[in-house]
Amino acid sequence: MNFEGKKLIRLELSQTLKPFDCDDSDLNSFFFDDCINYQKKLLAVTYIIEGDDSTVAFFSIFNDKISYKDVAKNPDASLWAKIKNTMPTGKQLGSYPAMKIGRLAVDKNHKGQQIGTIIIDYLKNLFITNNRTGCKFITVDAYSDSLGFYEKNGFVYLTEKDKERDTRAMYYDLSLLSQSN
């Protein structure tokens, strides 16, 4: 993908959105009807790649966490004990900070150009090089038809319980990247 003539901007509340169609009415609706409201309520921030006349892609991100509990009640206590020993002191229960990709979509005229992967790689690198508050995971509420895309980009499922649902919770461990650098 050649980004010449394109820009990546942070959505402004007063912004006029340029035409966009990703062939998914729900994602189109999120872009035109909801992302400004998420931003107004300080729940999410949307970033847009756009050209002079149209929107190429957008992604909305917000703070998240991965929490766990009741692990010690599990019959396999020895495994839990081993896992606990691998964690830094003071981080033996509760949660890890994360950044969530709430929605990400690419306009149908720009599909097949790896733009989704470029966005994911941008976020991965951004959150290990310019991580201002601490963030160990990227999470995503992935649409069922994009599961393969996220798998290809190193995301794994958080649970099997949402297997039959229209979206699934997935995560990417940023440690994989930070320890590889």
Next chain:
Amino acid sequence: MAKPIKETPVLKGKDAKVFLNNIKENKLVVHSKEEISKIKENFSKLSAIAQF
């Protein structure tokens, strides 16, 4: 209005065990040099056009 973004579930029982085990195993995994350079290259592409 689009469907709301679902909250990330709180992991319990087997899910929590699998998750914590994956984190532990991830400590032994490193990305290939090719993967790292692809990620950095893609980061640079968007950084170059970022206006914030």
